[in-house]
Every structure is written in structure tokens, then in C-alpha cells.
Amino acid sequence: MEKWRAADRLLKFSSRFASGTKLTCTIINYDHTHPLVSECCFFPIPFYCCKSKQGKYFYSVATTVHRNPLFSIISPDDISYFKTLLGERGVVQDALALDAANTDWMGKYRGSSKLLLQPKNTEEVSQILKYCNSRCLAVVPQGGNTGLVGGSVPVFDEVIINVGLMRNILSFDKVSGVLVCEAGCILENLISFLDDEGFIMPLDLGAKGSCQIGGNVSTNAGGLRLLRYGSLHGSVLGLEAVLANGTVLDMLGTLRKDNTGYDLKHLFIGSEGSLGIVTKVSILTPPKLSSVNIAFLACEDYTSCQKLLLEAKKKLGGILSAFEFLDSDAMSLVLKHLDGVRNPLPPSIHNFYILIETTGSNETFDKENLEAFLLHSVESGLVANGVLAQDINQASSFWHIREGLPEALMKAGAVYKYDLSLPLEKMYDLVEEMRVQIGPAAKVVAYGHLGDGNLHLNISAPAYDDNILAKIEPFVYEWTSKNRGSISAEHGLGLMKAAKIHYSKSPETVRLMIDFDYCVFELLPDTSCLDDNHSIICLCLSA
């Protein structure tokens, strides 16, 4: 351990000296305790690339990963210990189950873990981490494994800790709307539970059937309701988390307001599991409103989309709950690859499509309000065509177009996915410039949460191709950085973008993050084993 600590410190301070130096070789993961320390290379490392199912390198050439030899290899004694702690059922070594847990949803990232642990409560999580820490065994927390940035699967042979058995709802207060539950609860189950109580989750996303609330919180998942209900930083009231040395941090408040000291829970929201494993969550849920209306519209240019958003915020301010967009390439893709989907606005393809959802408490008024808004938008020329869902089936079919896009892209072949926040007025410029940059080799498909300034930029090609990748990166990151955007709006950094943080965060801020991590480690002197880089319970799926 001492050697490890010494290496940590060397790294820490060397990274400071190296600040301002240009990247020569980017290393992430094991060779550094912290993924953010990625700006300098201390010793020569053999070139190593993981291969995806498709046999292509899935990282950019500059980003390679290496197993840190300081981490131990799992021994039979370790297995015995875990079996005593968790029972036979909690210790999974079955090849099929391990294969699934080692591979991400896209089949793009693949680890080689030999051990999956399934704790049933916080105490077991604490004991697992304490033991791994003492044995210097690397761990990766995993939830629903729905992430898109290589954050939820092992890279090498880490112990996978899945909190999926921790799925109890602990309390629900009907007056305050505060739900307290264990981290392994599947989002869709929480949505169903609340539905019966007359409430909804402030969070909804395409992966709701698999993703877990602990993972949602750990990755600060965004999704479809952020426009209305804000981010998890606003709605998560409390957390319980286990630090790498096994310390249980009780921050499980259920109060809407609490100004007593630093609000540390926010550090765990979106830190992708690198500071600890979230085990319980307390979240403020809004009452379910009875009246939901959905419109599907077409605009001929991006300027109209922006103006429509502004108008919608003004005219539908109180009830607007979603403002999603897709471009014509996205619509064509869905129509081609998803069974049973039809364009609600036939026959021609328009340049842009907008899905607007309102949620309120008065069916008659809300519908009239939305109809008046649509009429006015058509008359003023902002909207070329539009239709209001007449029943729940039609409403679902509208949402299916938007939510089916990730699946359609997977069916279309290889896909390079980028999840960007950009100033609204610049957002579509990137899409157009990317089309010029890529040429005819691949299709550039754009959709996303326009109301939140969040673009999902997808480059769809017949197969993965390094020449295409070289045209996308670093162009997409540089463009985003130049326009003060974020290279990860809601997906997180994961393995894919850990080394790219400098495109979105200032050097002083990154240095503070590194120091913070050391702060946590200093609290826990024997704790450098947590696999920082990709230890993400569950990433939010491109929603």
C-alpha cells in the first residue's frame, strides 16, 4: 500500500508540474489512480487497445488503457470470503452471466471480470468495499448496464458490484412527495409504484426498463422530463453512499431545504461512481397531473425550431413538459428501421420535427391552450404542419418515433454517438459542419432535447471505420469547446471521454477535482483501489 500511496502522490504533484504541457500520450484508468490525471505520461507503456465485437478500436488512437499491476488478482481465498459474506447466490462466476456483465449495451466496451457480486444491503456493500480495499482488488459498480460511454462495465478484471438486489422502496410520504428507496430499484418500477400513489418520477428515459435509480443518480441522468422538473441536483434530496474503504456516508435527508454545511450529496450526483457507491436515494416526486397532451409538428428550418421553443416557453410556460426535436435524417432512419412506425405528417419529409408535450391539471383548458398555440404557430409560419394526438395510442406512437431512435441507429449499422450541450443558436451549425466534414461516407443524424440545449449527434455508418472516426474526433470536441458547450450533456464521461474533460472544464477546475479525490482518499488512508475511471453504477441511456 505504501508504494501505491507514494505513486499516487508523485502522480498528483507531477500532474501539477505538467500543467500547460501539451498532451503527448493520454492514459486513463488503472495506471493513474484518477482518470482526470491524464495530461502527462510518466513512463513508457506498451501500446494496448481493446477491441470491440466488430474488431475495431473503439477508443481514439490517443486513448489507450493499461491494467495497473498494483491491483491484485482475485484468489480462491477472496472467493471464499465473499461466499461467507454474501452466500452462494451473491457470488456469480457463471460464464454466461459474466459475459453479459462484462459487455456494454452497445457491444462496444468489453471487460474480462471473473467475479460479479450481488450485495443485498448497505452493510454488505460496505464489507465488500472494505475487503477489496484491504486486498487492493479493483472494483466497478454496475447497475442496469445501460450506459453509452463505457462506464458501467469492467475494462480488465475488476470485481463487478451490482446493487440490483437492493430494490426495496423504504418510504413514501404522500404529503411531501418524498420517496426513499434502495439504489437497485429499476426506474420503471418506481414510476409504476408512484403512479398508484398519484405521483410521478421527475426523471424518465428510454432505458427506464433496465436502468437503476442509483445509476441514474450517479450519472446525473437527464432524460425526457428535465425541461419541466429540472436536473437531479434539484430533485434528489438525500443519498446514502459507501466510500471505497467501506465507510457509510448517511446523507439520506428527506428535507426540501437544509443549509447546514457543504451539500456533499451533489458531489455524488454525476460523479459516475468514482467517489463511492450510492446505496439509497431520497427524491422529491411531483404529483401526477391528469391532463397530458402531445403534438407532433414540422418546421422547415432550424431558426423556426428555436423561435417555436421560445413561444412555447411563453405560451405554455406552466404546462410545457417536453420539447424534443429530430431532423429529417433521423425521421428517415426511424421509418426505415423500426417496424410499424409511420410519419404522422405524410407524405413528404420535412427538415425538422418537434414533439411537444404539455402536462397540466385541466384537460379542456390544456387542450385548448395547445391547440391555440399550434394554430398561432402555423399562422405565423413557424410551423409547416402539425397534428395533436387524439388518444393515448397516437400519443405513444409519437413518443415511439423519438424514443426509438437509439434502436433504429443500432439496426442501421455502426454508430458513433455524441451527447452534447450547446448554446441553442449554435447547435445545428455543428450538425451541418459535421456533414461537410464527413462527406458521403456516413450519415449525420441529429435529435435531442432541444428544450434543454442537448443535442444527440450520431454518425451512422455501415461499419466502424478509423477513417470516419478520424474525421469526427477531435473535430467534434474542439467545435464544442470553442462554443463553450459540454462534451457530455447527460451520458457522463465514462471510459470514452474521461481523457477529454479538458474540452469542457478549465484546468483550475480539473485540478480541484483531482485534489478533491485525494481529499476523499486522505479521509480513507487505505483506499486507492476503487476503480475511478469507469466505476459507474448505471449510465443513462440516450433517451
Added chain:
Amino acid sequence: MEKWRAADRLLKFSSRFASGTKLTCTIINYDHTHPLVSECCFFPIPFYCCKSKQGKYFYSVATTVHRNPLFSIISPDDISYFKTLLGERGVVQDALALDAANTDWMGKYRGSSKLLLQPKNTEEVSQILKYCNSRCLAVVPQGGNTGLVGGSVPVFDEVIINVGLMRNILSFDKVSGVLVCEAGCILENLISFLDDEGFIMPLDLGAKGSCQIGGNVSTNAGGLRLLRYGSLHGSVLGLEAVLANGTVLDMLGTLRKDNTGYDLKHLFIGSEGSLGIVTKVSILTPPKLSSVNIAFLACEDYTSCQKLLLEAKKKLGGILSAFEFLDSDAMSLVLKHLDGVRNPLPPSIHNFYILIETTGSNETFDKENLEAFLLHSVESGLVANGVLAQDINQASSFWHIREGLPEALMKAGAVYKYDLSLPLEKMYDLVEEMRVQIGPAAKVVAYGHLGDGNLHLNISAPAYDDNILAKIEPFVYEWTSKNRGSISAEHGLGLMKAAKIHYSKSPETVRLMIDFDYCVFELLPDTSCLDDNHSIICLCLSA
């Protein structure tokens, strides 16, 4: 500096060893680098008590403060340096101005600073802090000085840094609603600016005419709109802050979503200036909605108030923007001490009064909706009586009752103020138990943001009296802690409650806060001068 650092470390680790030990003597402020390290006493310290204007001790007996002799005394050379840096106007030594800056709004906390600095931009803030750090001069950031917990004024002779001259609005984006401004902007000026643009601040509070946005953010001010628009953790999109060694931390993003690394800005929101001085703020502002309706109601018991809140959330969910309450003692106090105020529901005094505000986009529907809700509430027996404001003057008069309470309390004599978050169903139990506890010596007056679970508990007496204080504390903190409440919902800890943090936060969490502070200090090896304990730019007033 080395000696200082060594003392820091001793303190840090000793505090760990002392965890679990019972408080014997509570020290806050200078004798410890960090206010949170308040659980043990390392060396004998002469007893010292500050006296308020009224000549009474304003801290509880166990809480005393001492000037740390390691801090330097301001010299003529220091004054010369600051005059060169800021010009004559930026260096205030005038007795009258210093007296105002040394005294808090309630006249309860009083420092003896000899120097008030007024930087005009971030660079000057940075230079001031860098210099103070190198000279080991203690500083206290101050904004509108409207705080209620002794956080915004010096305790001894700290240099006061007031960012009130940094009051430029830097940008406003009408599509996204993102406002970027300097920290010294007065909240009311921002509200006026946005009003012209068709937007509102997500934050409103009684002190808006004086308090500054940097202070609001630093103290995570709550106020009147939290029910609708959530806390500043949700609406602040970015910050610029200057750390104690002068490092400028650019976290001034304007994006709604950004998941790239730890979201460090949240540490500055509510850290009461102890980690750095906020110099710029980027905030998401909602569109102004045209229709505002206000009702003033009476309930006969607290259970009805709770049920009414639940009903309001369900029936007015989309448009509910405030749900405030006051009890009969609060109403009597306002009627007695504020000129021109009358009870909208005469002639008798009811047990509880509720102010409900809705904000929506359709005047006709919203009014009908609120009327129907009121009618139903009266019919079901939840509401004893009620009135809907017929014009803006009547609406203002309703709000004046609620907002005028702090002023009425000040006029009534001495007041002990407590700002608590409590589980809704328990909230009023505390008020009733406190009445039994205090007896006839003082009046217990309760009001607050019922919709947020935030009680403002006030004990109003003819004069400050240690016997009364002894009946209130630690009873009020113990009761709150026992019921998993927060001893500071929105006012912050300040000098008043820094040593009380353990009532609301677990030992592990407090220890992490301490370690985090050291992390920041380790980033800045020469930085222990920042006056951690009470360095709050501007506390939110009891709104």
C-alpha cells in the same frame, strides 16, 4: 506559514481522534482553521463573550469565539497596497461606513474591522485575496449584509470585502432564459431587469432590495419561490469564484446540462463563503407568466393546513407558486406592529392563515381553477374562511402580512429566530412544545414556507434574557435533530450555528467536509487565512 500548516494538521487529525467525545468547550472561528472542527478543545482559552447592543450575550454559553493570534494586524503598508490596487474610493476607513459594515441587520452581531475593501472586478478580488493570504490577514466577504445568523459581518478585525461595486449584467439569452451577471447585483435590480425582458428570477425574498445575488448563491437562499422553481442547486448553471489564494475558478457555464466530472459549483452554493468568494453567476430564469392569483385563507387546525397543501399540490399542481402559513400569534403581532395592515378575514382571529399564490398563463382559467379549489376546500371543511385578491393592491396587502413578519418581530422587542426544516406532520408539534417549554415569559410566533417544510420559529420577548435562551437552546436543536430535521433550512450556519452542525449532519459527513476544506487548502498551500467560519457574502433574510 509552516507553523500554521502544522497547527492545521494537528487540528485535522486531532479532530478525528476526538470524534465521539462529548463537547466540553465549543470553539468556533479563528482558533480553528475550519468552523466545523468544533468538537474538541486543544488548549485552555480565556473565556470570551461578545456582547450585543442590548448588552446580552448573544451566543449560547457554550459557544465562545477567540481571535486567532496567527492572523496579522493591518499595517499602514497594507493600506498603501490596497490604495494602489483599488484607488482611494475602493479603500474605506470612514468610521460611519465601517460601523454599518461591522453590524448585522438585527444589531445582534458586531465586529471591529478597520478596513472595508470594494473591488470593481474579479481580478481585483483575486489580487486582494492573494495579498491577504500572503500577509495572513483574515477576511470576511460581505454583500447586502442582510443575514440573520451572524455570517455577513466580521467577528474581530477582519478585512471586509464587499463586491457591491461588481453589479454588471453581463448577458441575457432570451431563448434559453440564461442570465449571467456579477455577484454584486442586487436581487431586486435583477428582478426589474428581467421583468422588462419577460422573465423572472427563480428566487424572491423579503431582503431583495438589499441582498446581492452572490450572497444569495453563497448561502443557497430559499425564499418565496422555491416551492415552484426549486433551490438554487437546480437553477444556478454556473459560477465564477475566487479561492483564498487568489486563484480564479471559472465554472461559469451557461448550459442546462453538463456531465463532465464533479459538479464543483454545488460546493460553493450554500458554503457561506468559506471556500471562496463568488464573483459571477449564471442562472436559469423562467419566463414571466401573465396570470398571478392570490388567496388568503384561514384554517382551524394544523392538520387541515397539511391536507390543504396536499390538495393544492394535486389540484393546482401546474400553477401553484407559493404556499405560506402563519399562526394566530403571528397574525396578532403583524396587526399590532405594522401600520396600515388589517386582517383580510375579520373579525375573529383564526388559528392558522394560509397564503396561496398561483402563477400561470391564462387569467380566466387560473382564476376559475383557484376559485373552484377554494370552494371545494370550504365545502370539505378544510378551510374556515377565505378571500381571493381582486386586484394587485389587495394581492400586495396579502403578501405584506407574510413578508412584514420579520419587521413586526423586530418592533415587538427582542427576538430569538430559528429557521428549521421539519417533516411536515411534526412541524407544528415543535411550536406547541416550545410554548409549554417557555411558559408566559415570551411569545412563540410561527410562520414560514409550509409548502417547503420550512418553519420560521420566533421567540419574541420584551428583552434578551439568558433565562429564556436557556429554555430555547439546546431544546430546539435537540428536538429538530431527533425528528431528522435541519437546524438551518435556508439561513445558513453563520456564527450562530456553526458549532451546531452535528445536530443535522452525521459525524462521517462533517469529517468529509473538514477533509474537503483541507483538500482546497492543499490545492493552495499558502491559504489558511480565509476566515472560514462566518465569511458569508450575504445571508438571505428571513423571507
